[in-house]
Amino acid sequence: MTGWLHSCRRTSVPTLARHLIGVAVAAVALLGLTYVLDPFHDYQLATAAAYLCAAAGLTVLIGQNGQLSLGHGALMAVGAYTLAMVQNQFGDHGVIAQWTVVVSLAAGVVTATLAGTVIGLAAARLRGPYLAGLTLVVAIALPAVTTVFSGVFHGDQGMSVFLPPVPDQLGVDFPMERWQAWLAVAAALLTLLALANLVRGRFGRSMRAIRDNEVAASVAGIPVARVQVVAFVVSAACAGLGGGMFAVLAQSVSPDAFTLTLSLNLLLAVVVGGSGSLAGAVWGSLLLVLLRYWADQLTGGLALSAGLRTRLAGNLPLAVFGLLLIVVMMAAPGGVQGLLSRAGRWVGGRLIRRPSHRAEVPAPDAEPPAPVVSHS
Amino acid sequence: MFRSLHRIVAAATIAVLVAAAGACSQSGGSGSSGGSVPGVTDTEVVVGTHTPLTGPAAAGYSKISAAAKAYFDYVNANGGVNGRKITYKIMDDGYNPATTQQVVRQLVLQEKVFAILNGLGTPTHTGVLDFLNTNKVPDLFVASGSLSWNQPQKYPYTFGYNPDYTIEGKILATYLKANFAGRKVCTFGQNDDFGADGLKGVQAVLGANGVAHSETYDVTNTNVAPAIGALKQAGCQVTVSFSVPGFTALAIGTAAQIGFRTQWVVSNVGADYATLAALLKTAAGPLLEGVISDSYLPSVDDTSNGWVALFRRLNTQYNNNTPFDGNVEYGFSVGYLFVQALKAAGKNLTRQSIVDAVERNGFNGPGLFKLRFSKNDHSGYGGLQMGRVQGGKQTLFGPVYTTDDGSGAVTSMVASPAAPPANGIPT
The missing domain is CATH 3.40.50.2300 (Response regulator)
Incomplete structure (x- = not known):
């Protein structure tokens, strides 16, 4: 695979085509994977993919544009509740077809985009901790909306989401979880494709220029405020898609699924994976799912008293995540992906003995582990 | 130029390998139960x-x-x-x-x-x-x-x-109609189907206007003072509560604090005396005395x-x-x-x-x-018996009532439960 990529590198395949090929390869690999996994692991894969939709958008916002959002969990809620309401409308009117899910997901993306535009417009006027503060308020306040307007949103109980059954063509024994994994993986790959193209182009350069030095970017003719708003809106749309996928996976929405913890988890996924790197978002999203699972397995394997087990059940993953975050920040500020690409370069240098000048050319987007808050 | 894609593909590939490795180790364990009923073996x-x-x-x-x-x-x-x-x-x-x-x-x-x-x-x-x-x-x-x-x-x-909470609401309301006629009846309910189904039952008997005021609480918000204050303001003489024990205790305690005197009538799921007493601690005795409830299982004190x-x-x-x-x-x-x-x-x-x-x-x-x-x-x-707290004990009294969750009447019958088998295991 590496050889193939290197040969691509020498020819001049257009960026979009290259990304399309990459996505197609990943899609085929993941499709195969869903057949290897049992339903439970398919569901985990689907969950990680749903996280990835939101985390990928957030890592672009934080790592490439230098805006910190603690409110993306709330934007996911916007997407999820929209999907739930549109799907239930379809269900009430007897429209049972697979395309309804696509329409509802699109509706979720649109409402999240609108919400993101409102927040983004305010955000463009705020810097560093003030921006974080604003988005924090959104994350805390939005779930409460569901209990205030419980006639519409059904309060803490939430709503169940009407979903069309698995297509008949796939067979009677086709597990629901594999179908959900397909949907979620498709959404995640589309998100990655769109973001990879965005980051690679002129807009990506503008974002990074603003991140590195706002004044210089402004002097160079980059419309700073507009780029920042658009960056926020794009990441909000991704969060909306991720939230919609959450609703599809859980077949229900409730405010407790979208608390501040979710926003912080997304941030953790971004930072641990490697801020600004889409591949890092993949790592972070996988870790969000797997760490919880591993912690469960660990406590399940130990002989513990029932009380201690109960106390550990929810908290151990948080403790592990916190510890991991500290370790990563100290040992590898570039996150998992930074560590991996460093290791990859080292191994590559040893094995291939490339001409030294190639190894030294910094990648265009090689993130100087971007300070999470670049303006203060 | 190519690094981003390179990385994504590399990351995805490794992820696939890791997951596949996990799956292989997993499927080895679950393969043995293929074809049989999940969770059931001969032993x-x-x-x-x-x-x-x-x-x-x-x-x-x-x-x-x-x-x-x-x-x-x-x-x-x-x-x-x-x-x-x-x-x-x-x-x-x-x-x-x-x-x-x-x-x-x-x-x-x-x-x-x-x-x-x-x-x-x-x-x-x-x-x-x-x-x-x-x-x-x-x-x-x-x-x-x-x-x-x-x-x-x-x-x-x-x-x-x-x-179901609707027949419970109907049965509680029928009792109130007979024994608290002319009093102002209000409800305090959990803000979901629990509270809504219960309210529906009460209204089926007392009529839509039979409930003078209705308040709800959210499980995520332990501040019930505004709701209880509103019930006091409305002059509720009887308050029917569809609440889990924690919120029954909060409601009764808060009412006592603000001097709201009302006859509490609590759904069986939130009325267990020992649970409420543990939550209300020393105040439990006077606060819970006279609280009306119902049950479909015999009283634990019987x-x-x-x-x-x-x-x-x-x-x-x-x-x-x-x-x-x-x-x-x-x-x-x-x-x-x-x-x-x-x-x-x-x-x-x-x-x-x-x-x-x-x-x-x-x-x-x-x-x-x-x-x-x-x-x-x-x-x-499908049936419930009324109960009341008397001297720190939950006592059931009167006939067993039954009804449907529609507009059917509430009828009564005498309870005649079967005796348990001698060794306590069904035959």
């Missing part, structure tokens, strides 16, 4: 539940699953059911619907349980109905009285246990009842002698009913055979009224 049947062991609804409710498990331990010590020992996997969901989603999926997909037994809570269990029924997992004896459990066409695998005596004895032997309250009694009752259902399903236990067995019904248990299960009815107990 074991694995069932699971979701229940709050932590969080706002844990008070009292956390004892239910432990009591059911204790009953299964007793049955297992006596050879199990049809040679199978019962393993009961209890998962804490903190009464949080989002967590319920996760733990139930874990139970069904990963732990491969045969059935979900007595999953607790209206808001929590509502979210997993579709999942359990699309996966054809028996969803037995839900610990809640929501009307949602009784939809045999839509959810053929789900069965209720508690009397020493003459054979079922209570049996469950107290097993509680001492198998449940670490936990203080015996309504929750412990409830847990034992559910355990007893499940063993009855397992027996009725026969030796060739399948998911369909236990559903059929429950629909055939004919179960005799500690309930004051019969279970309503049939092919077209998946709701649980």
